[in-house]
Structure formats: structure tokens, C-alpha cells
Amino acid sequence: xxxxxxxxxxxxxxxxxxxxxxxxxxxxxxxxxxxxxxxxxxxxxxxxxxxxxxxxxxxxxxxxxxxxxxxxxxxxxxxxxxxxxxxxxxxxxxxxxxxxxxxxxxxxxxxxxxxxxxxxxxxxxxxxxxxxxxxxxxxxxxxxxxxxxxxxxxxxxxxxxxxxxxxxxxxxxxxx
Amino acid sequence: xxxxxxxxxxxxxxxxxxxxxxxxxxxxxxxxxxxxxxxxxxxxxxxxxxxxxxxxxxxxxxxxxxxxxxxxxxxxxxxxxxxxxxxxxxxxxxxxxxxxxxxxxxxxxxxxxxxxxxxxxxxxxxxxxxxxxxxxxxxxxxxxxxxxxxxxxxxxxxxxxxxxxxxxxxxxxxxxxxxxxxxxxxxxxxxxxxxxxxxxxxxxxxxxxxxxxxxxxxxxxxxx
Numbered sequence: 001x002x003x004x005x006x007x008x009x010x011x012x013x014x015x016x017x018x019x020x021x022x023x024x025x026x027x028x029x030x031x032x033x034x035x036x037x038x039x040x041x042x043x044x045x046x047x048x049x050x051x052x053x054x055x056x057x058x059x060x061x062x063x064x065x066x067x068x069x070x071x072x073x074x075x076x077x078x079x080x081x082x083x084x085x086x087x088x089x090x091x092x093x094x095x096x097x098x099x100x101x102x103x104x105x106x107x108x109x110x111x112x113x114x115x116x117x118x119x120x121x122x123x124x125x126x127x128x129x130x131x132x133x134x135x136x137x138x139x140x141x142x143x144x145x146x147x148x149x150x151x152x153x154x155x156x157x158x159x160x161x162x163x164x165x166x167x168x169x170x171x172x173x174x175x176x
Numbered sequence: 177x178x179x180x181x182x183x184x185x186x187x188x189x190x191x192x193x194x195x196x197x198x199x200x201x202x203x204x205x206x207x208x209x210x211x212x213x214x215x216x217x218x219x220x221x222x223x224x225x226x227x228x229x230x231x232x233x234x235x236x237x238x239x240x241x242x243x244x245x246x247x248x249x250x251x252x253x254x255x256x257x258x259x260x261x262x263x264x265x266x267x268x269x270x271x272x273x274x275x276x277x278x279x280x281x282x283x284x285x286x287x288x289x290x291x292x293x294x295x296x297x298x299x300x301x302x303x304x305x306x307x308x309x310x311x312x313x314x315x316x317x318x319x320x321x322x323x324x325x326x327x328x329x330x331x332x333x334x335x336x337x338x339x340x341x342x343x344x345x346x347x348x349x350x351x352x353x354x355x356x357x358x359x360x361x362x363x364x365x366x367x368x369x370x371x372x373x374x375x376x377x378x379x380x381x382x383x384x385x386x387x388x389x390x391x392x393x394x395x396x397x398x399x400x
Contacts, residue, residue, distance in 0.1 A: 004213055015205070019197035030383055033201045038359045040205045044212060073362065108191070115192045134188040166179050169187070 003047050010055040011043050017056060017136055018063045024131045025067040027120055039066040057138060061146040064128060071124055083164040084121040091117035118165050126161035129154055207356045265325065266367065266376065270360045272323050272332075273343045273378040282334050282341060283319030293320045297331055305331035305346040305373060308396040315342065315389055335389070342379040342389060349374035355390050357383065366390050370397055 001009070018039065022032035039062045043050075050058055092114055119130060132143045144151045179187070276282045285296040290307040297305060300322050309317055318334040318341070328347055335342040353369040364386045366377045375393070379386060 004209060007209065012202075012205075015197045015202065016194075019201065020195045023195040029198075032195070033198065033204075034359050034364075034383065036197065036201060037204050037208065038362075041208055041212065041358075044209055070362075111187075111191045112193060115187060119188070119192060130188070134185055135192070135194065162181055162184055165188075166184060169184070170179055 003044070006050070007044050007047050010050065011040070011047070011059055014056045014059050015040075018059050020135060021060055021063050021128075021131055022067050024119065024135075025064070025124055025128060026070060031070060035066045035070055036063060039063040042066070054142075056136070057142045057146055060132065060136065060138075064146055068124070082123045082126055082160060083168070084123075085168075088117050088121035088168060091120060114169065118168050121168075122161055122164060126157055126164065129157045130161045130165070133158055204357060208358050211356075211358070266358060266360055266365045266378075268325055269343075269345050269376050269378050270363050270365060272325065272345075273341075273363065274361075276321070276323075276332075276334075276343065277341060281321060282343075284321040286319040288317050288319075290317060293317065293333070296320060297322070301329055301331055303331075303348050303373075305333070306397065306400070307333060308393065310335060310389070310392050310396075313388075313392050315392065337379070337381055337385060337389070340379055340381045340385075342377055342381060342386075344393075345376040345378070346373050348372065355387075355394075357386065368394070370394075 015036070019032060019036050022035040022039075023029065026032050026035060039059070043059055043062050119127060122130065128147060129143060132138045132146060138146075140151050140154050144154045147154065149157075285293055287293050287296075288309070288311065290309045294304070294307040297320065307317070307320070311317065315335045315337050318336050320334065321332045323330045323332045323345065325345070325347075331346045333344040333346065335344065349369050350371060351369045351374060352371050353367065353374070355366050355368040358365045358367070363378055363380055364383055366375075366386050366389075368375050368390065377386060377389060377393075381389075
């Protein structure tokens with residue numbers, strides 16, 4: 001197989017996962033597209049280093065590093081706070097419900113907005129472990145490799161992230 | 177209501193938004209890979225030779241060579257003819273753009289008037305690049321300069337957008353190419369060709385602004 005065929009057969013099927021990660025990390029459509037395009041080109045260039053590994057965590061690792069480089073360049077994230085309450089309040093408060101929506105749909109939509117807002121409000125380091133674990137269903141060891149920290153750190157970050165999410169979601173009207 | 181880890185997981189898995197990659201992104205990656213592949217095939221990586229092992233030779237080598245030959249004939253050569261080794265060029269152009277911003281000059285002829293900038297190129301180039309005044313659309317012309325890109329003398333127009341600079345590199349090409357965007361070192365590079373000239377716009381501007389600039393340019397060319 002040519003390098004292009006390898007890339008198309010093994011890497012491109014994970015483009016949605018790559019974009020989802022970038023979109024969550026950068027919280028912006030355009031930056032996410034830029035990051036994934038840049039990361040894809042890097043992946044294509046270094047496709048030989050993939051060998052027999054699972055392509056999804058490999059690609060997600062490249063996307064993750066590209067995103068953090070961009071975040072550092074922008075220096076716009078409040079890195080110091082693990083959960084940005086103002087961001088969460090603003091996102092949840094901004095939702096206007098359209099009166100024509102049926103109640104069930106409305107409730108689902110409200111739940112979605114609250115969960116999305118809660119994840120968005122996490123600091124990037126907590127957000128990435130949540131996305132990799134809950135969206136991508138990766139194992140602790142895979143996440144540790146992508147984030148380049150020990151497994152114990154992944155677990156403690158996940159615990160802190162869940163604690164923050166639990167704290168803010170328990171207060172809302174979820175599931176009632 | 178209290179949530180354990182399982183509840184939380186299932187909430188996220190069922191309700192949080194999953195963002196699917198937009199079609200434009202897929203198309204952009206395909207275009208860039210075609211360009212990159214053409215560039216890579218033209219200049220084989222030196223690292224590839226030692227990686228071959230002795231047992232790779234034999235009948236497999238023959239069939240692989242044959243397949244590569246076919247690929248060259250049907251895929252790589254036509255692409256190369258159309259794009260003139262584009263892939264390495266955009267890296268060079270980004271480097272030129274950065275150098276001009278760092279040490280200058282961004283403009284060797286300083287003028288917002290295209291009737292000053294366009295004649296300035298005469299005698300410096302053996303072609304006449306189109307120069308448009310886009311100030312009314314928010315992209316004022318700053319001036320022009322001449323860059324040397326791989327032995328070509330290349331007209332370079334500088335446009336301003338707020339505090340950003342867009343460099344437009346222009347030189348002749350018979351190719352037709354719809355705008356293709358790529359990202360290099362964080363810079364947006366948009367390339368297109370209209371059958372008489374090829375254009376490379378380089379800037380740290382956002383994609384939407386670059387697309388607007390490109391569209392304005394295409395409109396002006398069409399209106400000529």
C-alpha cells in the first residue's frame with residue numbers, strides 16, 4: 001500500500017473523532033478545522049511511524065498536541081481555574097427556549113446545553129481527559145500516552161474533572 | 177440528585193454534542209495530500225533507502241517498481257505538470273512572508289495607488305501582474321516588492337487588513353486551479369490559478385477573511 005492508501009484506509013476513518021477532540025479543546029469551529037488540517041498533514045508525513053499501532057489514539061495524540069500548541073500561542077484560556085463558573089453560567093443562561101418545542105425535546109435540549117456548557121467550562125487539561133475517556137472510550141493507558149503523563153495523573157485528573165461536572169450538574173434540573 | 181461516575185458517563189455519552197468533521201475539512205485534507213504526495217514523489221526522502229531490507233528485493237521489487245512507474249505515469253506526472261512542485265513552494269512563501277515582516281522590506285514600492293505599483297514592476301519582471309485596489313472592501317494596498325522564489329522573480333503585493341498583512345505572490349502559469357487553502361506554521365495559505373497567473377496569498381489572518389480576500393480578487397479578475 002502506498003503511504004496515501006495507508007493514510008486513507010487507517011487514518012481518515014477517524015477524522016470525526018479528531019475533529020470532535022479539536023472542537024472540544026479549542027472551543028471554536030475554525031480553529032478546530034485548522035488544527036485538524038495541520039495535524040492530518042503531520043500524520044500523513046509521519047505515517048510510517050504508525051506501523052501496527054491502533055490509528056485512532058495515534059491520530060488523537062497528534063491532534064491533541066497541535067491543539068495545545070495553538071492554545072499556548074493564543075494564551076487565551078484561563079489555565080489557572082479548573083472550572084470556569086462564569087463561562088458555564090453564561091452558556092446556560094444564554095439559552096432561549098422556543099415555545100413551539102415539545103416538552104420532551106425541550107428537556108433533551110436543555111440537558112444537552114447544560115452538559116456541553118459544563119464540559120466547556122473545564123480547564124483544557126481536565127477537558128481533554130473527559131473527551132478522550134467519555135467520547136472516545138479510550139483506556140487509561142492510551143490516554144496517558146496521548147497526554148504524556150503517568151496513568152495515575154490521568155486517573156486523578158479524571159476524578160477531578162468528574163467532581164467538577166458532578167458538582168455543577170447535580171444542582172441543575174437534570175433528569176427531573 | 178446525586179450522580180455517580182456511571183451516571184455521569186452515560187449522561188455525557190448520551191447527551192453531549194459530538195462534532196462531526198465538516199465536508200470542507202475533508203476536501204481540504206484531500207487537496208493537501210494530493211499536493212504533498214506530488215512533492216514527496218518528486219523528491220524521495222533520503223531516509224527511505226536504508227529502511228529497505230535485502231529480502232524486500234526479488235519479485236516484489238519488480239512489481240512494486242512497475243506499480244510505481246504506472247503511478248508516476250498516470251497520477252504523479254499529470255499532477256506535477258499542473259502544479260509545478262507546489263507543495264514545497266508554499267513553505268518557501270511562508271518563509272518569505274515571515275522574513276519580510278521581521279526584517280523587511282514588506283514593500284519596496286510604497287503606494288496605495290495601483291497605478292503606481294503596477295508600473296513599478298516594469299523592468300523588474302518580464303510579465304505584468306494584475307494589481308487591484310481593494311481599499312473600499314477593507315483591504316487597502318500597501319505596495320509591492322520583488323521576491324526570488326527558486327530562481328523565479330516573483331511579484332509580491334502587500335495588502336493590509338486591520339493590523340495584519342497579506343502577501344500575494346504572483347507569477348505566470350498556464351494552469352487553472354480553484355482556490356485551495358492550506359495551513360503552514362499557523363499561517364493560512366490560499367493558492368489559485370486563473371490560466372494566466374498563479375496566486376499565493378499568505379497571511380496570519382483568519383480563514384474567513386482570507387476567503388473573502390480571495391473572492392474579492394476573483395471578482396475583480398472576472399470583471400476585467
